[in-house]
Amino acid sequence: LDSAFKIQxxxxxxxxxxxxxxNLTVIGQGETLCVVSFAxxxxxxKSRPLMDAIATSVTFPPPPAR
Numbered sequence: 001l002d003s004a005f006k007i008q009x010x011x012x013x014x015x016x017x018x019x020x021x022x023n024l025t026v027i028g029q030g031e032t033l034c035v036v037s038f039a040x041x042x043x044x045x046k047s048r049p050l051m052d053a054i055a056t057s058v059t060f061p062p063p064p065a066r
Contacts, residue, residue, distance in 0.1 A: 001023075001024070001025040002022070002023070002024050002025075003022070003023050004020065004021065004022040004023075005020075005021055006018065006019070006020055006021075006041065007019045007020075007021055007038075014040070015040075016040035016041065016042065018040070018041035018042075019038050019039065019040055019041060019044075020038065020039055020040075020041055020044035021036065021037070021038040022036070022037045022038070022051060022055065023035070023036050024036075024037075024055045024058075026058050026059075026060070028059075028060045029060040029061075029063060031060055033058060033060075035054075035055050035058050037051040037054060037055055039051060
């Protein structure tokens with residue numbers, strides 16, 4: 001499951017009011033993991049390749065040998 005959305009705060013957070021957030025849920029091997037990435041809207045497009053690389057690098061280890 002992958003979702004992305006814009007967040008706007010009343011007061012600046014780390015100097016920015018508008019942020020982009022992506023939530024990616026990874027399911028496998030009987031486990032579930034949620035990966036959340038975020039960046040200020042002003043640099044979100046430039047940050048997307050890095051955010052995508054981090055999110056897609058998350059994997060589950062292979063099951064133990066039987």
